[in-house]
Amino acid sequence: MPIDDLRPAIDWGKYQTLTIERRDTGILLITIAEPDGYPAPTLTRRHTEISCLWRDFADDPDLRVAVITGRGERFWTVEGNDGIDEMLQNPGNYNNTVNLIREGLTNAHGIVNCDKPIISAINGEAMGSGLATALLADISVASTDARLIDGHLLQGIAAGDHSVMIWPLLCGLAKAKLYLLASADLTGEVAERIGLVSLAVPPGDVLDTALGIAQRMAAGPQHALRWTKRSLNHWLRTAVPAFEASIAFEAMSFFGPDLVEALTAQVENRSPRFAEPLPW
Template identity: 85%
Template sequence: MPIEDLRPTVDWDKYRTLTLERRDNGVLLVTIAAPEGHPAPTLTRRHTEISCLWRDFADDPALRVAVITGTGDHFWTVEGDEGIDEMRENPGHYGNTVNLIREGLTNVRGIVDCDKPIVSAINGEAMGSGLATALLADISVASTEARLIDGHLLQGIVAGDHSVLSWPLLCGLAKAKLYLLASADLTGEVAERIGLVSLAVPPGEVLGTALGIADRMAAGPQHALRWTKRSLNHWLRTAVPAFEASLAFEALSFFGPDLAEALTAQVERRQPRFAEPAHW
């Protein structure tokens, strides 16, 4: 007798910053943009929704593979002074910082622990939590012209939302240190060359290539596919202690002066003047 499926029913209507398309072959296409009829997303709401997305995807029995992409020239960016104002609320605010840690853990562990495959179609500029999502996807397809920006150090905070977990495994420790410690952004073309993304293709081919890969996996043997992903991701799980340390140090840096100075400098359109470091 079949075992009753006790997984919760997923409420897909709750998403307000992501446009979701459920395809007949079990592919879920996620576009990082507010659905029609809803106001422009806030940074806080978008962080919350992306951290919930992967559990819902895993729990929906009709879905097999997810593809996540952005719109226009942006995969995920922080736009304008409104986004900066939201970030300026965090320094010295314990409750906001705890929430950021929780959502950072939920997003990263959600992607790593989700047995169903996730494909990212990196159509343009990607930064912050969006960059974490793009690069932690099982297969990442980037535009050759996409800009990948881990801007943590530019904002005076520790690179804590994914890079310590995955970059040394993807592109090696030497390249990870070059791009993270020197705060250097890189194109999709360079990212493919160093192993940070799976593929780099011309801009007009990004989504089509990602969907083609997803369609192939959706038609494949699902148990074998998911258990292979789960086995491979044990490499990432071995790095979780390093990731959690980086996330904790990132949270600590929210209480220092450098983040506030970096955000103020962005608003004032000038270079930040970081303070002399305290005794180490």
């Protein structure tokens, strides 16, 4: 029995925070925005959906390449105080924290272990799980004026999600430490210069450039393409222990006072006053 006969058909309509378009050329276009008719997404729902996405993409026999982008001027970000109430439910909540760990691991491992190529079209501000998705993609095309923000330390939590696994490999340890430890954001133009993204192009060219690359890949030899990606990603697999340590430390941060202080300071429009560290 062919293995495809054992796999259930993919229900692409289940995604409420992502707009999914399956193209005849074998390209899956994912837009990080709710489809028309759905209510505004929650962070929790979006995290869950993005963690499920890559397995569905891998299992759909008609799909060859995925392109993921955002809508408007944002790739993935939190606007204003949106999502803060959700995040404030996590500190000290063991079940919520376990879910965050599971979904962060599933998203990262799903991208790395999916043999089909994934391209990110970073059209604007990217942070959190969206930045993880954008930079773990096999090819990343960023707008020159996009803002890439790993804001973990700004929120009083250890940098997890993805950065410990891939930033040192992409841009070197010195630059990774500069931007992660100093909580400095960078533009797409700077990200290309230091090697953090594959390409930086003018804002209006981001999606077309990504789709052009996807079309070339979709027309190529699929077994050779997937085996090459699988082999290259062994570089990332060597960093999995460091990545899993980082996401565990991030989870520990949810049980300390600094996250609550950072989020409260954001709501009150003031600088956070972080706690003194405990002695090791």
